[in-house]
Structure formats: structure tokens, C-alpha cells
Amino acid sequence: MPSSFPPTRDSIIAAAASDDVIVRERALEAIAAAYRRPVYKYLRLRWRMEREDAEDHTQDFFAQALERELFARFDPSLARFRTYLRTCVDSSAKNAAKAANRQKRGGGAMHLALDFSSAEGELRGVAIPDERDADDFFRREWLRSLFSLAVDDLRAHCAEHGKQTHFALFERYDLGAERETYAELGVAMGIAATQVTNYLAFARRQFRAMLLARLRSLCGSDAEFREEARELLGVEV
Amino acid sequence: MGFLDDATLEHLRAVTNAPDMSRTKYTIVRELARGGMGTVYEAQDGELGRAVALKVVTAPEAMPDAIERLRREARTLARLEHPGIVPVHDIGDLPDGRLYYAMKLVRGPRLDEVAKGNAARAELLRIFGRVCEAVAFAHAHDVVHRDLKPENIMVGSFGEVLVLDWGLAGGAGVGNGEWSAVSGEISPQPHPAPHPRHPTVTAPGSILGTPGYMSPEQSRGDASAVDHRTDVYSLGAVLRWMVGATGESVPKAMAAIVARAMASVPGDRYQRVELLAADVEAFVERRPVSAYPEGALERLRRVATKYRTPIILVLAYLVMRVILLLAMRGRS
Numbered sequence: 001m002p003s004s005f006p007p008t009r010d011s012i013i014a015a016a017a018s019d020d021v022i023v024r025e026r027a028l029e030a031i032a033a034a035y036r037r038p039v040y041k042y043l044r045l046r047w048r049m050e051r052e053d054a055e056d057h058t059q060d061f062f063a064q065a066l067e068r069e070l071f072a073r074f075d076p077s078l079a080r081f082r083t084y085l086r087t088c089v090d091s092s093a094k095n096a097a098k099a100a101n102r103q104k105r106g107g108g109a110m111h112l113a114l115d116f117s118s119a120e121g122e123l124r125g126v127a128i129p130d131e132r133d134a135d136d137f138f139r140r141e142w143l144r145s146l147f148s149l150a151v152d153d154l155r156a157h158c159a160e161h162g163k164q165t166h167f168a169l170f171e172r173y174d175l176g177a178e179r180e181t182y183a184e185l186g187v188a189m190g191i192a193a194t195q196v197t198n199y200l201a202f203a204r205r206q207f208r209a210m211l212l213a214r215l216r217s218l219c220g221s222d223a224e225f226r227e228e229a230r231e232l233l234g235v236e237v
Numbered sequence: 238m239g240f241l242d243d244a245t246l247e248h249l250r251a252v253t254n255a256p257d258m259s260r261t262k263y264t265i266v267r268e269l270a271r272g273g274m275g276t277v278y279e280a281q282d283g284e285l286g287r288a289v290a291l292k293v294v295t296a297p298e299a300m301p302d303a304i305e306r307l308r309r310e311a312r313t314l315a316r317l318e319h320p321g322i323v324p325v326h327d328i329g330d331l332p333d334g335r336l337y338y339a340m341k342l343v344r345g346p347r348l349d350e351v352a353k354g355n356a357a358r359a360e361l362l363r364i365f366g367r368v369c370e371a372v373a374f375a376h377a378h379d380v381v382h383r384d385l386k387p388e389n390i391m392v393g394s395f396g397e398v399l400v401l402d403w404g405l406a407g408g409a410g411v412g413n414g415e416w417s418a419v420s421g422e423i424s425p426q427p428h429p430a431p432h433p434r435h436p437t438v439t440a441p442g443s444i445l446g447t448p449g450y451m452s453p454e455q456s457r458g459d460a461s462a463v464d465h466r467t468d469v470y471s472l473g474a475v476l477r478w479m480v481g482a483t484g485e486s487v488p489k490a491m492a493a494i495v496a497r498a499m500a501s502v503p504g505d506r507y508q509r510v511e512l513l514a515a516d517v518e519a520f521v522e523r524r525p526v527s528a529y530p531e532g533a534l535e536r537l538r539r540v541a542t543k544y545r546t547p548i549i550l551v552l553a554y555l556v557m558r559v560i561l562l563l564a565m566r567g568r569s
């Protein structure tokens with residue numbers, strides 16, 4: 001029986017240290033895609049930045065990360081990449097607080113296509129994490145981002161392979177707030193309940209593989225990947 | 238992708254991790270326990286309409302040999318048809334690539350939980366005898382358990398005793414590389430969870446077993462020296478734990494049985510589990526035990542204890558006779 005685990009996706013953390021500037025830029029974009037929401041929320045809550053400041057700082061942080069080759073300096077033997085990145089954000093936020101003049105928005109740097117208003121909406125009702133909870137908060141937001149990216153991957157995969165019904169079931173049952181019975185789902189989607197079982201199983205199988213592939217790409221080392229996978233899904237990989 | 242709230246996130250984590258039971262006759266009811274490589278679920282067999290326990294490789298991406306280990310464990314169990322060993326019903330592959338095997342769902346406390354419930358020493362020793370029977374049966378089939386400990390022994394609701402977690406089991410003298418399955422990693426029913434005080438050590442390619450119950454040859458990582466006497470050592474450690482669990486003083490004869498079972502050199506131990514069980518039975522029945530050469534006074538005390546009731550009755554009778562004789566003499 002073949003494993004559903006996909007071939008190892010190259011680590012974008014490793015690519016962030018590439019000598020090739022294009023590879024480096026692409027890697028940074030991928031890192032930013034996974035981390036910009038957690039970073040923005042973290043700045044808003046942990047550093048109590050105003051909305052506009054947090055937007056600016058998130059933009060600046062990733063732009064400067066490219067210019068200063070910040071991620072190339074990451075040493076996987078010392079910390080997890082997520083911890084390293086959060087430490088960098090903390091350091092950057094401290095410097096920003098000291099700086100009298102804020103960097104102008106955009107200033108020739110890479111512009112991240114982030115819908116900050118939606119990220120802002122997600123902050124409603126979220127408690128401000130104190131120093132002790134900061135890492136947990138950042139990890140939680142990172143997980144949310146990781147799962148969201150995997151859902152996007154699954155949607156694209158299903159669309160590409162003509163499995164829209166599979167994704168629709170997954171979206172309705174696993175992402176929805178209320179869960180209907182398989183029989184009800186079958187009626188709603190025009191398929192048998194047994195098909196609902198099989199379609200959902202397929203979608204979850206693919207989702208799992210995509211989630212682990214995403215996770216792998218965002219880890220700086222195999223050891224980090226194994227630790228994250230163990231914590232995330234309780235699995236040994 | 239829109240915002241994933243915490244509840245959705247947790248649901249996704251759960252379903253992503255759950256085994257894909259589609260195309261099987263089983264439906265997962267609940268998770269019983271989780272280990273590094275295997276998870277045990279209570280499941281419903283839809284065809285036979287009965288509850289079973291399913292042990293499933295935790296992840297299809299698990300270490301490449303995890304599937305083979307589980308398969309070997311299932312086959313080992315299948316060979317051991319004994320009332321003290323959980324029977325395997327079925328084995329198969331799931332659509333997501335995971336291997337599973339189905340076995341009888343056994344409900345009941347583990348030995349360590351039984352001991353916490355103030356079980357009498359006599360009851361614990363009865364359980365020990367049943368454990369020895371199951372292990373001896375395995376040995377007769379050239380299977381060594383290698384991870385015997387209280388957490389791997391279950392007492393069913395009808396008093397039946399089951400030896401669990403044969404994940405480390407293998408033949409005598411088999412190298413780690415061939416049998417280094419993880420056990421103790423799983424549990425309650427039918428496989429007890431790793432005990433916080435007795436976690437199974439699974440250093441790859443070196444030591445496998447549980448500290449406190451592991452024989453010296455296992456501790457050294459000397460797989461070639463592992464044989465059925467390795468289980469004798471672990472049984473000795475279980476016995477030591479049992480007699481200490483009740484808080485009563487340990488008689489010298491029992492201490493000697495434990496000492497012989499746990500001798501550092503395998504040649505100094507009981508050479509078969511049956512001999513250990515026989516000594517424990519002799520102890521329970523207050524007969525001489527082979528591990529302890531008792532003196533004349535100790536023998537007298539043991540016999541007096543064993544026959545306490547008839548001796549008291551005879552003495553009472555004699556006293557009555559003497560009193561009667563004295564009374565008759567006084568009257569005449």
C-alpha cells in the first residue's frame with residue numbers, strides 16, 4: 001500500500017539562504033504567505049501596535065528580512081524556525097519602538113498582498129497574550145495559517161483533478177460550523193451516503209498529505225519537521 | 238482560505254489524524270490510547286455486530302518499519318492462542334496506507350490499578366500464577382515477551398488475566414534490528430498506556446524494555462543474550478512489585494524467590510517460568526520453596542502456620558480432655 005505522504009518538498013527555509021536572489025525571493029514570499037497573518041496579529045496584540053503601524057511593520061519586517069538576509073542566518077540546530085522568526089519580530093518591534101521616524105510604507109520593498117482588514121477582523125475577542133503566552137499565541141496563529149494554506153492546496157488539487165465534489169463535501173462537513181449526517185450530506189450533494197464516506201476519506205487523505213508537505217517546507221531541518229509533526233498530529237515521521 | 242476558528246482547527250486536526258476506515262467493516266467508536274507508532278481504538282465490527290479493539294499504525298508516514306513491526310506483533314499474537322493472551326481477529330491495510338489489526342476488546346483494570354485498590358497479596362499472587370501460565374505458553378512457542386510489567390497485565394471483569402503488549406516480542410537471541418518494535422507505548426484496553434513511572438525505553442538499535450523490569454542483558458543492549466530467562470527476570474521484578482504493593486512485610490522465602498528470579502546472570506535464575514510459578518505456588522500453600530533452604534525452626538514455624546487450624550483444634554481437644562480428667566479425678 002503506497003504511503004500518502006508526498007515526496008519531500010524542498011524546505012523553503014533552506015531556499016531562503018540560497019545564493020540565487022530569485023530563489024531567495026520566492027522562498028521569502030512563501031515564508032511570508034505562511035507567517036504574515038501570525039506576525040500581524042502578534043504585533044497588534046503582543047506589541048499593542050496600532051492597526052496601521054502593525055501593517056507597516058509587517059510589510060517592513062519581511063522586506064528587511066530579504067534585504068538583510070535574515071532567514072539565511074537561521075541555524076536549525078539552535079531553535080525552531082518559528083521561534084527564530086518570532087524572536088526576530090520581537091527584536092524588530094523593539095527597534096521600531098525606539099526609532100523616531102517610521103519607515104515609509106512600501107519604500108521600494110516587496111509588497112505583500114495581505115488583506116489586513118480580514119486579519120484585523122480575526123482579532124476581535126482575542127485576549128492580549130502576556131509574555132508567557134506569547135509563544136503559544138504565535139504558534140496558534142501559525143497553525144491557523146498553516147492549515148489555511150493546506151486547505152487552499154487541497155482546493156487547488158481537487159479543482160485540477162476534477163474532484164470538486166470531494167472538496168465541496170470536505171468544506172461543508174469539515175470546515176463548516178454545523179455538521180450534517182452523511183445521509184443528509186448525500187441528499188444535499190446528490191450522492192449516496194457511502195460515497196460521502198469515500199469522498200470525505202479521499203479529501204482528508206489528501207489534506208493530510210498537503211498539510212505535512214506544507215509543514216515540511218516551513219521547517220528548517222528534518223529534526224524540526226519531526227518535532228512539529230509530532231506536536232501537530234502526534235505522528236512520528 | 239477564510240478564517241479557521243479554533244473549533245474548526247481542532248476538528249481538522251482530529252479528522253486529519255484519524256485512520257481512514259472507509260472500505261472496511263469497522264467504525265471507530267473512540268480512541269483508547271495513543272503511542273508513538275500505534276493507536277488503539279474501540280471500534281464496531283459492522284458485519285458481526287461486536288465491539289473490537291483496533292490497533293492502527295499512528296501514521297502512514299511513520300517510520301518505515303513501523304508497519305512491519307505491527308504486522309509482526311499481530312502474527313506473534315495470532316500464534317499464541319491462550320486464555321491469557323488477547324486473541325487477534327483480523328489484520329488489514331487501510332486506504333490511507335496504515336496497517337491495522339483487530340483483536341478482542343477486553344475491559345478491566347491493569348495490574349497496577351488492581352494493586353492500588355488494596356488487593357490482598359493472595360489475590361495478587363493468584364494473578365501472578367496466571368501471568369506465568371501465559372508467558373510459559375509463549376515460551377513453549379519460542380516467543381519471549383521482553384516487556385513484562387504491571388502495566389502490561391490486565392485483569393478482566395470475570396477475573397481473567399491477560400498479558401498485553403507483545404510489541405517487543407520475538408524469538409530468543411534475536412537482534413534488536415530485527416525485532417525492535419515499540420511496546421508499552423500503547424495502552425489501556427487492551428494495551429495499557431505508557432506508565433509515567435515505567436515508560437518503555439526505545440533507544441533505536443540499543444536498549445528496549447522498561448527500566449526497573451528490564452533484565453541486565455536488555456540493559457546492556459545484548460540482544461544475543463536475550464532468551465526466555467529474560468522474561469523470568471521481568472516476572473521476578475513484577476513479583477517484587479506485587480509483594481511490595483500491599484505494604485506487608487516480605488517473608489524471607491518470598492524474598493528468596495524474587496532474588497533468584499532476578500539474578501544478574503541468567504544461569505542463576507529459574508531456568509523456566511514454570512519453576513518460578515511452582516515456587517510461588519509452594520509459597521502460597523506454605524510448602525518449602527526451592528529458592529530458600531529453611532532451618533528446622535523456620536520449618537516448624539511454617540508447618541505450624543500452615544496447619545494452624547487443625548493444631549489448634551487438637552490442642553483444644555487435648556486441653557478439654559485434661560480438664561475432664563482432672564474434673565473426674567476430683568469427683569472420685
